[in-house]
Amino acid sequence: MLEVHNVTKKYKSFTALEDINLQFDHGIYGLLAPNGAGKTTLMKMLVTLTFPTDGEITYQGEDIINLGEDYRDILGYLPQDFGYYKSYTAEKYLLYVAALKGLNKQKAKQRIRELLEIVGLPNVAKKKLKTFSGGMLQRIGICQALLNDPKVVILDEPTAGLDPKERARFKRLLSTLARDRIILLSTHIVSDVESIANEIIMIKDNRILYSMPQQELNKLLEERLFETTLPFSELEKFRATHSVLSEKQEKNKMTVRFVATETGPWNKVEPTLEDVFLYVFEEETESSEEIKYG
Numbered sequence: 001m002l003e004v005h006n007v008t009k010k011y012k013s014f015t016a017l018e019d020i021n022l023q024f025d026h027g028i029y030g031l032l033a034p035n036g037a038g039k040t041t042l043m044k045m046l047v048t049l050t051f052p053t054d055g056e057i058t059y060q061g062e063d064i065i066n067l068g069e070d071y072r073d074i075l076g077y078l079p080q081d082f083g084y085y086k087s088y089t090a091e092k093y094l095l096y097v098a099a100l101k102g103l104n105k106q107k108a109k110q111r112i113r114e115l116l117e118i119v120g121l122p123n124v125a126k127k128k129l130k131t132f133s134g135g136m137l138q139r140i141g142i143c144q145a146l147l148n149d150p151k152v153v154i155l156d157e158p159t160a161g162l163d164p165k166e167r168a169r170f171k172r173l174l175s176t177l178a179r180d181r182i183i184l185l186s187t188h189i190v191s192d193v194e195s196i197a198n199e200i201i202m203i204k205d206n207r208i209l210y211s212m213p214q215q216e217l218n219k220l221l222e223e224r225l226f227e228t229t230l231p232f233s234e235l236e237k238f239r240a241t242h243s244v245l246s247e248k249q250e251k252n253k254m255t256v257r258f259v260a261t262e263t264g265p266w267n268k269v270e271p272t273l274e275d276v277f278l279y280v281f282e283e284e285t286e287s288s289e290e291i292k293y294g
């Protein structure tokens with residue numbers, strides 16, 4: 001079990017995260033928050049690249065800082081921008097990372113073959129990384145994070161640069177890997193974690209706002225989420241008087257999805273994680289737009 005106990009992280013006088021408490025047992029944890037909320041900071045602390053100002057992070061009850069190498073041996077990490085040598089082939093690069101991790105070369109070669117197969121790139125071992133697409137590179141990044149068969153896998157925005165097909169493949173891959181590991185992935189794209197994450201963690205105002213299974217999160221909007229179709233002429237007024245989450249244009253009309261406490265001549269709809277995300281971070285989006293356009 002990986003546990004975050006009362007962790008605060010400050011950069012000089014700026015508090016990036018405050019009094020964070022989390023428990024990771026096994027399965028997929030989706031860290032969902034807008035850019036700048038502190039996702040990377042939390043992940044960097046979990047991989048000991050930066051340290052809490054207050055509080056501690058433990059693995060099997062021991063402070064990860066004291067565990068040192070023993071902890072890093074069971075850790076796999078994909079940073080937002082992972083560094084690689086363009087002129088290296090995929091195999092040479094992965095062998096290089098394996099050597100840094102202290103893996104035996106023969107075993108590493110075997111593992112690299114397996115991993116390239118798993119991420120759907122079985123035929124590129126001898127190809128240079130400079131010829132790879134963004135999605136292919138991201139999959140090589142995932143391979144390097146999994147070289148040491150880690151028990152704890154931390155992925156910072158792993159789907160950046162992937163197209164929809166690659167995202168779907170990646171979700172399947174994570175589900176397979178999650179059986180006996182902790183996988184924590186950060187994203188600001190709801191569909192990346194929808195349906196696969198066992199638990200969703202949302203950060204707001206430097207704190208953990210929610211850490212719970214999706215079904216429980218969806219209950220936040222249960223019985224309060226509606227859809228209705230309006231002519232364009234009524235849209236402006238409706239927006240001003242209702243808490244609109246999303247809008248879809250259909251045949252010269254607008255279908256709006258909104259939250260209301262009172263009932264009306266509207267269709268009640270089942271909340272999705274996207275609805276909850278929009279609801280929770282609504283003010284932030286609005287205030288950042290005000291800053292941008294105001």
Ligand SMILES: Nc1ncnc2c1ncn2[C@@H]1O[C@H](COP(=O)(O)OP(=O)(O)OP(=O)(O)O)[C@@H](O)[C@H]1O
Nearest residue numbers: 011014016033034035036037038039040041042157
């Ligand atoms: N080394 C640092 N020194 C000072 N402030 C920092 C430092 N690293 C991050 N911050 C600040 O802490 C806050 C959280 O940053 P962080 O990178 O963790 O956010 P994030 O949620 O991962 O966002 P993004 O997805 O854009 O990277 C931001 O306001 C950022 O400017």
